[in-house]
Amino acid sequence: MPEPIDFYFDFSSPYGYLASEKIDELARSHGRQVRWRPILLGVVFKHTGAAPLTLVPLKGEYSVHDFSRSARFLSVPYRHPTKFPLATQHAARAYYWLDDRDCATARVFAHSLFRALYAEGRDISDLDVVIELAARHGADRDLLSVALNGPELKQRLKGECDAALARGVFGSPYMIVDGEPFFGVDRLPQMDRWLTSGGF
Amino acid sequence: MPEPIDFYFDFSSPYGYLASEKIDELARSHGRQVRWRPILLGVVFKHTGAAPLTLVPLKGEYSVHDFSRSARFLSVPYRHPTKFPLATQHAARAYYWLDDRDCATARVFAHSLFRALYAEGRDISDLDVVIELAARHGADRDLLSVALNGPELKQRLKGECDAALARGVFGSPYMIVDGEPFFGVDRLPQMDRWLTSGGF
Numbered sequence: 001m002p003e004p005i006d007f008y009f010d011f012s013s014p015y016g017y018l019a020s021e022k023i024d025e026l027a028r029s030h031g032r033q034v035r036w037r038p039i040l041l042g043v044v045f046k047h048t049g050a051a052p053l054t055l056v057p058l059k060g061e062y063s064v065h066d067f068s069r070s071a072r073f074l075s076v077p078y079r080h081p082t083k084f085p086l087a088t089q090h091a092a093r094a095y096y097w098l099d100d101r102d103c104a105t106a107r108v109f110a111h112s113l114f115r116a117l118y119a120e121g122r123d124i125s126d127l128d129v130v131i132e133l134a135a136r137h138g139a140d141r142d143l144l145s146v147a148l149n150g151p152e153l154k155q156r157l158k159g160e161c162d163a164a165l166a167r168g169v170f171g172s173p174y175m176i177v178d179g180e181p182f183f184g185v186d187r188l189p190q191m192d193r194w195l196t197s198g199g200f
Numbered sequence: 201m202p203e204p205i206d207f208y209f210d211f212s213s214p215y216g217y218l219a220s221e222k223i224d225e226l227a228r229s230h231g232r233q234v235r236w237r238p239i240l241l242g243v244v245f246k247h248t249g250a251a252p253l254t255l256v257p258l259k260g261e262y263s264v265h266d267f268s269r270s271a272r273f274l275s276v277p278y279r280h281p282t283k284f285p286l287a288t289q290h291a292a293r294a295y296y297w298l299d300d301r302d303c304a305t306a307r308v309f310a311h312s313l314f315r316a317l318y319a320e321g322r323d324i325s326d327l328d329v330v331i332e333l334a335a336r337h338g339a340d341r342d343l344l345s346v347a348l349n350g351p352e353l354k355q356r357l358k359g360e361c362d363a364a365l366a367r368g369v370f371g372s373p374y375m376i377v378d379g380e381p382f383f384g385v386d387r388l389p390q391m392d393r394w395l396t397s398g399g400f
Contacts, residue, residue, distance in 0.1 A: 047258070049251075058368050062381055181262055190270070
């Protein structure tokens with residue numbers, strides 16, 4: 001059985017969201033699994049010196065336009081959030097907490113978070129929203145609340161971010177297929193060909 | 201007759217080169233023309249605060265890998281230049297000098313410059329190489345040499361860079377189709393659909 005495809009993303013990344021709506025189906029069509037790995041772009045950008053796309057002069061305006069157009073191109077619903085960029089440490093930590101208990105539910109929860117932010121106009125930087133969405137998928141509110149305030153889960157996410165950086169992850173989405181890195185939702189066609197032919 | 205598609209690029213941009221090998225054919229398939237507009241990314245980056253891709257930590261290494269892979273994906277020959285990034289003001293100025301005299305020859309010259317750099321391993325930051333390539337396409341060496349040292353052609357390129365910035369151009373390649381901007385060679389599929397359906 002081949003290794004899963006690693007899928008690194010930040011819950012605040014529009015292109016990460018678009019990839020999240022496509023990657024499992026793409027992998028399945030090649031008989032592959034995907035390991036979802038939320039990270040914090042803030043941590044990554046500290047290392048690379050990059051800034052959030054929408055804060056870069058000229059590129060910022062274009063990007064907001066491109067998020068929506070790329071969503072239409074890929075037939076994915078998209079409404080640009082009024083609060084953007086936004087903090088996603090609660091979302092990412094809650095994901096790992098769930099993932100360690102029930103990875104199938106964690107996947108559904110991750111979709112819920114992305115869709116809440118990009119299709120339903122909800123603020124997933126809000127701790128209460130994160131807990132509500134997790135509870136909707138069966139998470140115990142009290143246990144999760146305690147965990148989200150504890151040092152262990154913080155350390156867990158920090159470890160994931162450090163591991164991602166060590167593998168060269170510098171943005172979202174970032175996929176690794178059998179050691180081959182692909183950055184950006186616009187690299188899914190190349191990833192598709194790579195999976196078809198084992199390289200090109 | 202519709203306006204031509206504007207194609208902004210820097211001769212030192214690998215993704216600009218890849219787009220240059222595809223854009224005329226794509227436009228032609230929709231009955232459209234392309235207006236080639238070399239600019240200097242150095243001028244643009246001063247405005248946006250961006251850095252050349254290959255100098256960004258982590259992203260730099262990935263990018264060099266991605267240039268070659270994207271070239272294979274698009275079936276375009278590619279050898280990463282040993283000297284990179286490199287200065288392209290002579291190349292861009294010579295292009296505009298030729299373009300003002302014979303735009304068909306300027307197009308062929310532009311292809312020569314890109315291929316000299318990315319397929320033949322030549323250093324197109326070298327003034328003599330630029331003049332040699334232009335002369336191969338019938339340019340008068342002496343007249344071009346004088347022009348490349350004069351203030352007029354410098355001003356001409358500066359004007360093109362300023363005009364590009366005023367239209368929102370922040371990178372290479374950057375295409376504008378009937379007012380709709382597309383950034384990156386990986387946006388050619390979106391541009392293709394846009395040209396097919398007049399928007400989406």
